[in-house]
Amino acid sequence: MNNKTWIAILSLLALALGLLVGCGKKEGAESQSAATPAATQPAAAPATPIDPATVASVTGTVKLDGAAPKAAKIDMSQDPACKGANTAETIIADGGNLANVFVYVKEGLGDRTFDVPKDAVTIDQQGCKYHPHVLGVMTGQNIQIKNDDPTTHNIHPTPAANREWNESQPPQAAPIEKSFAREEVMLPVKCNQHPWMKMYINVVKSPFYAVTGPDGKYEIKGLPPGDYTLAFVQEKLGEQTQKVTLAAKDSKTVDAAFKLQ
Amino acid sequence: MWRAGVSLAFPVDPDSHRIKELTLKGLAAPYNRAHHCFAVFTACATFCLIIAGALVTSNDAGLSIPDWPTSFGSFRIPPLHGGIRFEWSHRAIAGSIIVLTISIAVWTWLADRRRWMRWLGLAALGTVVAQAVLGGLTVLLLQPPWVSSAHAAVGQTFFCIAVVIAVFTGRRSMETVPQIEMDTHRPSLITLSLLSILVLYVQLILGAMFRHRGMSWWPHALNAPVVAIVLTWTAIRALSLYSKIEAVRRSAILLLALLITQLCLGFLAFMTRVAWGRDAVQPELPMVISTVAHVAVGALLLATAVILAIQVWRHVPVSFEERVPGRERRPVTA
Structure with a gap:
């Protein structure tokens, strides 16, 4: 050559x-x-005032029709430091009450804007699982991610509308702070080191959301009177919506039921 | 069985210029045992690298180390647990392969008199560098499907080059006079062999896109019968007409055997990963074994198709009349 x-x-x-x-x-x-915390980001539009004397609330229970499937076993043997509960959390239904359903006001809030909470929400990695399994946050709200395990994790959200990132976090490392700029429901988060570790972050623009507990119950408070569409989203069973009309100081019950697909 | 018909596939006049040229090509360099053994070792190590890479993807461990070329900010061995053991092992083997490839490229350049072989050594080096760059981009860009699929395709291309170097530095290839039979059939065997490589590449890219979540499974499954038909056609043509040529016969038999194995493994991988494993909470052993085996046998199949094509090119040249374009065949008027 x-x-x-x-x-x-x-x-x-x-x-x-x-x-x-x-x-x-x-x-x-x-x-x-x-990773920039929301506090240092440019100021958002001022929140639309809500008259606290007229606010209403919605409560309810989400059920699972039919027998709950047996939770799949997780094999954590590839990392001796992982000693968490070894069952999957895809569908958790105790006595027909469905946990980990994200409930939020999908329509009806119009152009209202809301203050982003200054307090961060926390995701804890413990027993090689994410706690909580389903999380709700507002756009721009800080999420603090901790590692309480004696092993390294990597946190890897795989969003559709937000920016993807992937960071590792060794044991006793300082918490990682992140936020998501755009609305996105059931945004998956995974750990590539422990492939069973999965959770979902739900990013919405309003503070009117909740996640059902082990009893299947939820509560959304502080809603101004109006006509709303409530969405119930489950990671495997999909989304359902229901209309609800709230008068001033109303307190309504809106239940939902998912069928196994 | 395929019939030779009024075959012109006979041993042609040994005085012909074409035969002389081919014979000389076959005997242009002396056999170097150490060089050949090193080339075989490099090809085997590359096969291990393909398996290691397949393990990374099958265990969804591609991003378990979020930085590159360092691992968690350093070049030291990290704690090998969970997905890290797959990803780091893949990186370690890949690093060794780069060293092996530099060595084989330099050695081939210095020791092998065949010009095409020298350039093949350099092509191996270029391919392995491109592959390393794609591997880095896969990590840094968070596994975009097209980058990860390119990484898979270039990896297998590099494996093919390594296998070709290993085969054609062997004693059999360097010291045996090529048995030559002219091919008068349409399509010619070399056309079929090249078509086999093409359909295998398409299948490789479709499979990689599916594995890296850039595409559904069905294009890969739909192309499988096309691959099966083309490869079977090629192998049967080779075996029915040119089975006397050992190099062609062996490659064709291996191609058929690997094709059958690969179809079975593809079915198994589909069942374990798509049909039964759709809702799996983590990669399960049957799906990992079947998909890794499917990738590994796929790499062997592609390399075998490349070897067959080269053997056909060496031993079964297309007869001169067939290679003359139609318009040049018209009689020239004085």
Whole structure:
């Protein structure tokens, strides 16, 4: 080979390496901006006032029609540090009451804006599982991610509307703070080191949401009077909606039931 | 069985220029045992790397180490648990393969007199560098399906190059005079062999896109019968007409055997991963074993198709008349 060929090959190699380094730097920079706590972000539009004397509430229970499937067993043997409960949380229904259903006001709030809570919500990695399994936050609200396990995890949300990121967190490391800028329901989060670790973050623009507890119950308070569409979303069973009309100081019950597909 | 018909597939006049050229090509370099053994070792190590890569994808461990080329910010061995053991092992083997490839490229350049073999060594080096870059991009860009699929396809291309170097540095390839039979059939065996490589590549990309969540499973499944038909056609043509040529016969038999194995493994992978494992909470052992075996045998199948094509090119040249374009066959008027 002559000198020109060698120079061409070496230039291509240098270009490839340069591109890689560039990608790495860009990734780092974007990651930093994604981690920026909401408090330091530009101020959002002022919240639309709500008259506290007229606010209403919705409560209810979400049920599962039919017998609950047996929870799948998780094999945690690939990491001796993982000693959590070894059953999956895909469908948890105790006595027909369905837990981990995200309930939120999908329609009816119009152009109202709401203050983002200053307090962060916490995701805890404990027993090589995420706690909670289903989480609701407002857009821009801080999420604090802790690792209470004696092993390294990586936190890897795979959103459709927000920016994807992937960070590792060793034992006793400082909490990671993140927020999501856009609305997205059932945003999956996983750990590539422990493939059974999965959870869902629900990012909405209003504070009117709840996640059903082990008894299948939820409560959404502080709603201004109006006509609303409530959505009930379960990670495996999908979404249902129901209409509800709330008068001033109303307190209504809206139940839902999912059928096994 | 395929019939030769009024075959012109006979041992042609040994004085012909074409035969001389092919014979000389076959004997252009002396056999170097150490070089060959090193090439075989490199090809075997590359096969291990493909298995390690398949284990990473099958265990969804591709992003268990979020940085690259470092692992958790350093080049030291991290605690090997969970997905990290798959990803880090893959990186470690890949690093070793780069060293092996640099060595084989330099050695081939210095020791092998065949020009095409020297360039093949350099092509191996270029491919392995491209593969490393794609591996890095896969991590840094969070596994976009097209990058991960390109990583899978280039990886198997590199494996094919490593296998070709290993086979054609062997004593059999370097010291045996090629048995030559002219091919007068349409489509020619070399066309079928190249078509086999093409359909296998398409299948590889479709499979990789499915594995990396860039596409549904059905395009890969739909292309499987096409692959089966083309490969069977190629192998049967080779076996029925050119079974006297050992290099062609062995490659064709291996191609058929691997094809049958691969179809069975594909069915098994579909059942364990798509039909039964759709709701699995984590990658289960049967789905990991079947998919990794499917990837590994797929790589062997592609490499065998490449070897068959090269053997056909060496031993079964298309007869001159067939290669003359139609318009040039018209008689020239004075």
